Every structure is written in C-alpha cells, then in structure tokens.
Amino acid sequence: MNKRVELKKYNEEGHRVYDCPICATGDVVVKDNLFYGKCDNCEATLIDYLPLPHQEAFHESNAQYRLNIGGFGSGKTTAACAEIATHALDTPNGRSLITAPTLSLVKDAVIPELNKFIPPWHIEISRLNPSPYYKLNNGHEIIVYSAADQQKLRSLNLTAFYIEEASGVNYSIFDQLMTRLRSKAGVIRDKEGREIDYKYMGIVSTNPEDGWILDNFMLISDKLVASPSIDVRMYDDFMKNKLNRHFHTFISSTRDNQHIPAEFIERMSAGKSERWIRKYVDCFIDISEDAVYPEFSQCLVEPFPIPRHWKQVAGFDPGYADGVAFLMGAIKPSDGSVYVYLDYYVKEMPVSFHANQIGKLVRGRDFLYPIQADPSVNKRNDRDGLSYKDYFYKLSGVDLASGNNDIMYGIEKVRDYMVSGKLFFFNNLENLKYEMKNYQYHKSEKRNSNDTPIDKHNHLMDAMRYMVAKFPQDPNDMVGVYVNEKIHSPVSSFIESFGESKEEVTYGKSIYRGIKKF
Numbered sequence: 224m225n226k227r228v229e230l231k232k233y234n235e236e237g238h239r240v241y242d243c244p245i246c247a248t249g250d251v252v253v254k255d256n257l258f259y260g261k262c263d264n265c266e267a268t269l270i271d272y273l274p275l276p277h278q279e280a281f282h283e284s285n286a287q288y289r290l291n292i293g294g295f296g297s298g299k300t301t302a303a304c305a306e307i308a309t310h311a312l313d314t315p316n317g318r319s320l321i322t323a324p325t326l327s328l329v330k331d332a333v334i335p336e337l338n339k340f341i342p343p344w345h346i347e348i349s350r351l352n353p354s355p356y357y358k359l360n361n362g363h364e365i366i367v368y369s370a371a372d373q374q375k376l377r378s379l380n381l382t383a384f385y386i387e388e389a390s391g392v393n394y395s396i397f398d399q400l401m402t403r404l405r406s407k408a409g410v411i412r413d414k415e416g417r418e419i420d421y422k423y424m425g426i427v428s429t430n431p432e433d434g435w436i437l438d439n440f441m442l443i444s445d446k447l448v449a450s451p452s453i454d455v456r457m458y459d460d461f462m463k464n465k466l467n468r469h470f471h472t473f474i475s476s477t478r479d480n481q482h483i484p485a486e487f488i489e490r491m492s493a494g495k496s497e498r499w500i501r502k503y504v505d506c507f508i509d510i511s512e513d514a515v516y517p518e519f520s521q522c523l524v525e526p527f528p529i530p531r532h533w534k535q536v537a538g539f540d541p542g543y544a545d546g547v548a549f550l551m552g553a554i555k556p557s558d559g560s561v562y563v564y565l566d567y568y569v570k571e572m573p574v575s576f577h578a579n580q581i582g583k584l585v586r587g588r589d590f591l592y593p594i595q596a597d598p599s600v601n602k603r604n605d606r607d608g609l610s611y612k613d614y615f616y617k618l619s620g621v622d623l624a625s626g627n628n629d630i631m632y633g634i635e636k637v638r639d640y641m642v643s644g645k646l647f648f649f650n651n652l653e654n655l656k657y658e659m660k661n662y663q664y665h666k667s668e669k670r671n672s673n674d675t676p677i678d679k680h681n682h683l684m685d686a687m688r689y690m691v692a693k694f695p696q697d698p699n700d701m702v703g704v705y706v707n708e709k710i711h712s713p714v715s716s717f718i719e720s721f722g723e724s725k726e727e728v729t730y731g732k733s734i735y736r737g738i739k740k741f
C-alpha cells in the first residue's frame with residue numbers, strides 16, 4: 224500500500240485535496256466517491272485509500288493466499304479490490320482473474336468498487352459486457368469469469384486471482400486457481416536475473432459460512448487474525464496439526480466497519496434470530512451448529528503416554544467401498560474414563576491389508592471386549608460361505624465381534640459418556656476431528672426430531688458407536704467393569720496391574736490413506 228499522505232483540506236465540492244507527494248508543488252484532488260487523483264502539475268497518480276483498522280493486517284500480510292471472512296458490510300470487497308488494483312498497477316504484463324458464483328455478482332458488487340481504485344488514465348481498454356475486462360497501459364489484464372465456467376478457468380496463466388463470495392464456489396475452483404498462478408510476469412528478479420521473490424496472490428472473500436473455506440483454508444492458516452470483537456480461541460481445537468504458511472485468514476464483524484451507520488446494522492438485523500446476527504453480523508462461525516456431537520471440542524485432550532497395561536477398547540467399521548475405519552481407546556483404571564488415542568481410516572485397500580495393519584496395532588494389547596464391529600461382518604458371502612469376520616480372523620487372528628448397530632441408541636450413549644466426562648479424544652486425531660466436525664444433522668429448519676444424521680462423514684463415527692454401545696449403561700460404572708469377557712480375570716488383578724507404569728507407552732496416532740479431502 225501507499226505511503227500515507229496528509230490530507231490538506233476538503234474543497235468546496237467536498238473532495239479531498241493533497242499536496243502532491245512527488246513534485247511537492249501541485250495539488251491532487253480526489254473525488255468524494257473515489258480513491259484516486261492526479262497531480263495538476265506533474266500528473267502523478269495518488270491513491271488515498273486508507274484501510275479500516277481491522278483491514279490493515281489483511282493488507283500487510285505477505286501470504287500468497289489470503290482469506291477475508293466477514294459479516295455483511297464489513298468492508299471485504301473494498302479491501303480485495305484495493306489489493307487487485309494495486310497488484311495490477313504494480314505488475315506489468317501480469318494477469319488477474321476475478322471470479323464469483325455468478326457474473327452478475329461481479330458486475331454489481333465488485334466492479335463498481337474496483338473502479339474506485341483504477342484511474343482511467345492508466346486504462347487502455349475496458350468494458351463491462353459481456354464480461355468485464357480491463358487492459359491497463361502497463362499491459363496488465365483483469366479478466367472476469369463466472370466460477371460456473373470451470374472450463375475457462377482451466378488454462379489460464381495468472382499473477383493473481385480473487386474469488387468473491389467463495390462460499391458459493393466449489394473447492395475445485397480454488398484448487399485449480401492455485402495452480403494457475405504461474406505467469407512469468409509474477410516473478411521478481413534481481414539484476415542478474417535470478418528469481419528472488421514472487422508477486423503471486425490469491426484472495427478469497429466470503430461471508431461466514433463453513434464448508435471448504437473452513438477445512439481447506441481457515442483451519443490450516445498459519446495466521447488467524449480477528450478484529451477485537453471476535454474471539455478466535457474458539458477455533459483452536461479445530462485447527463489442523465499441519466498449518467500452511469502460505470495461508471492467512473482475517474475475520475471481521477460488520478461492527479468493525481466504522482463507515483457503516485449504526486442503523487444499518489439495526490435494519491439488517493430486524494426480525495432476524497440471535498443466531499443469524501451472531502453469524503452474519505458478528506462473524507461467529509458456529510462449528511457445532513448442526514453437529515451430532517456438539518460437546519466434542521470439550522472432550523479433546525493433549526496426547527499423553529498411555530501405560531501399556533491400560534485395558535483397550537476398539538470399534539471397527541468395514542465400509543467395503545469407502546474404506547475401513549477403526550478406533551482404539553484405553554481405559555484409565557482409577558476413574559474408568561476412556562481415552563481414544565488412535566484412529567485409522569484407510570481407503571481402497573484389500574481386506575488383507577487392513578487385517579495386517581490392524582493386526583499389528585492390536586497385537587499384545589489387553590482388550591476389555593473384543594473389537595466391536597458393524598454387524599454386517601457376520602454376513603456370509605455366497606461364493607465360499609465365509610463371512611468378513613471369518614476372513615479377517617483367518618488373515619489376522621483378530622476377532623471382530625458383532626456390535627450394536629442401533630444408530631440413535633449409539634449416539635445417545637456416546638454423548639452420555641462425553642458429557643459425563645468419561646470419554647476423551649487425543650487432539651492429534653485428524654481423521655476423527657474431521658468427522659466429528661462434519662458429522663451433522665440436516666439444517667435445523669429442515670430437521671424432524673427423530674431424524675438420523677446425514678449419512679456422510681460417519682465411518683469413524685460408526686466405529687465409535689459400536690465401541691461405546693458395548694460399555695456399561697451408566698458411564699460411572701466403567702470404573703467398576705472388571706471382567707474381561709474373554710479372560711474373565713477378577714477385578715483385583717485388573718486394578719492391581721494398572722499402576723501408572725510408564726515403561727511402555729503409546730502416544731496418539733492418526734492413520735489415513737486415500738485422497739485427502741481435508
């Protein structure tokens with residue numbers, strides 16, 4: 224952004240007047256509704272855009288990808304247009320793309336804002352229809368396509384892109400555009416011609432909605448900046464383990480925009496629910512709004528060494544087509560709480576592979592119950608009369624027991640254990656965290672009271688239901704569970720062998736194999 228220049232005065236028409244910072248003798252007049260002006264002496268251009276305090280961090284960030292997520296009217300579009308215009312004026316022969324769910328959204332909401340930043344005397348060609356287009360005197364082009372036009376986005380060489388209202392745009396578009404930032408005009412070279420830096424820039428702007436914006440951007444952002452009215456700590460537990468330094472996210476509320484009159488917020492909130500206001504004005508992204516397990520984030524714990532002798536429990540979901548999900552937990556003998564410390568979610572591999580892997584994970588451990596699995600493991604196939612369970616046992620020596628597959632019973636019980644403080648999860652279990660956040664009921668307004676959750680993101684969730692369904696009805700009875708169903712060992716030996724022995728320990732582990740979508 225430009226160096227700050229002191230405002231000299233307002234002229235009779237209410238336009239801003241500056242002393243020219245270049246020649247120091249001329250005046251620059253900037254019209255009330257614009258951000259540019261020209262010196263009447265040396266013809267230098269002055270851009271006098273002054274970001275709102277909450278947008279300063281956004282402009283100062285040097286991350287290649289920046290997400291601006293904010294309430295309605297929080298000034299996102301203006302900030303994005305300032306970046307695109309500055310980039311275009313600074314990057315000769317470069318190319319910037321602006322895209323949005325529809326072309327008319329760009330025409331109506333973005334172009335008028337962009338025009339406040341691009342002085343006409345820097346424009347060689349510009350048009351609005353059929354799709355907006357600019358060619359600047361420095362050879363930089365600004366092109367606009369609807370995000371529905373995926374075909375057109377495929378072969379571009381860009382130096383910058385800007386996705387407006389990204390909640391209405393598919394992740395595949397963003398994914399595609401990241402690979403399009405490769406025009407040579409974006410490379411900064413030193414005198415010897417060596418590449419020393421890049422001007423590449425991807426800006427994503429959106430109202431507070433979840434979806435890929437959360438999973439593939441916000442929660443992997445190396446930097447999460449919010450205006451003071453927003454508490455970002457609520458996202459802490461959902462942040463991924465691996466953050467990406469090229470991603471920065473900026474969160475702001477409508478209330479941060481001092482240019483918006485108070486009655487505007489009142490008017491837009493009229494008749495709306497508390498929840499609506501919290502979301503679309505205060506930019507509170509309620510991760511657990513429709514979650515099946517809203518208490519989940521309170522049950523996350525830092526991984527700790529699990530004494531080898533804690534009894535084990537496990538759940539298994541065969542999921543023939545979309546992979547095998549498997550969870551393991553250990554029971555703390557002193558209070559009977561269960562700590563889930565391992566998740567396994569592997570796709571597109573044969574049963575023999577899973578049998579081998581899971582065999583290794585469970586071997587030598589002392590289980591309270593056999594691994595609880597989807598009852599479908601008992602079904603015999605027509606070919607050789609062998610069930611999944613039999614086959615799995617043959618390959619691994621691991622016994623899968625048929626679990627209770629009553630969905631609502633299982634979910635209630637899992638929640639029971641969570642709210643009773645008897646079920647915890649290591650916070651490094653990425654697969655589990657992903658499903659916990661995305662395993663949801665239909666949106667509240669479309670939901671009936673006895674609806675089951677949406678049949679998605681539920682493989683580990685199912686494995687967990689099978690595991691927990693076997694537990695005592697009252698979570699407080701877990702501490703008293705003393706009989707290993709297979710060994711029938713007495714309570715005394717169960718308790719005694721569980722001193723806080725630290726000699727052999729296990730830390731949390733998250734195993735994933737397949738196409739990563741998070």
Ligand SMILES: [Zn+2]
Nearest residue numbers: 243246262265
């Ligand atoms: Zn001048």
